[in-house]
Amino acid sequence: MEKLRVLLVDDEIMIREGFKRLFDWAGHGCEVSGEAADGMEALAQIDLLRPDIVIMDINIPIINGLKVIELTRIKHPETAFVIVSGYDSFSYCREALRLQITDYILKPVKL
Incomplete structure (x- = not known):
């Protein structure tokens, strides 16, 4: 199995x-x-690698994680996103849900 x-x-x-x-x-x-x-690097890597899952923070430089998800949905709607963030703001969660993320995990993460 792949x-x-x-x-x-x-x-x-x-x-x-x-x-x-x-x-x-x-x-x-x-x-x-x-x-x-x-x-920007995330968008380039998504186009190049076509990952099945992207695990990302919201607060990243140049383009924030929510905008990355929004732009990715246009070209790669099948990509699953898991947000790992220190922000527990309801507005972030609401926007993430609108973008159909798979999960929203708060930092610090306990594995």
């Missing part, structure tokens, strides 16, 4: 490294196929 491709998007390298090291991707049928540190 593994699900995952893209990690966060402007903090330690967060991305933590996700790569602390979660058993292979054990859950996934592989980390790429990373991005800002919204």
Whole structure:
């Protein structure tokens, strides 16, 4: 069975490294196929890698995570998004739901 491709998007390298090291991707049928540190890089990686799942922060440079999701939905509507954010604002959650995300997880994340 082919593994699900995952893209990690966060402007903090330690967060991305933590996700790569602390979660058993292979054990859950996934592989980390790429990373991005800002919204523009995320959009480019999504077009290039066509990940099945994008795990991202909302507060990233250049283009925020919600706008990345909105733009991705146009070209790749099948992509699943999981937001991992320190923001528990209802307006962020409402917008994320409108964009049909898969999950919204608050930092700090306990794996």
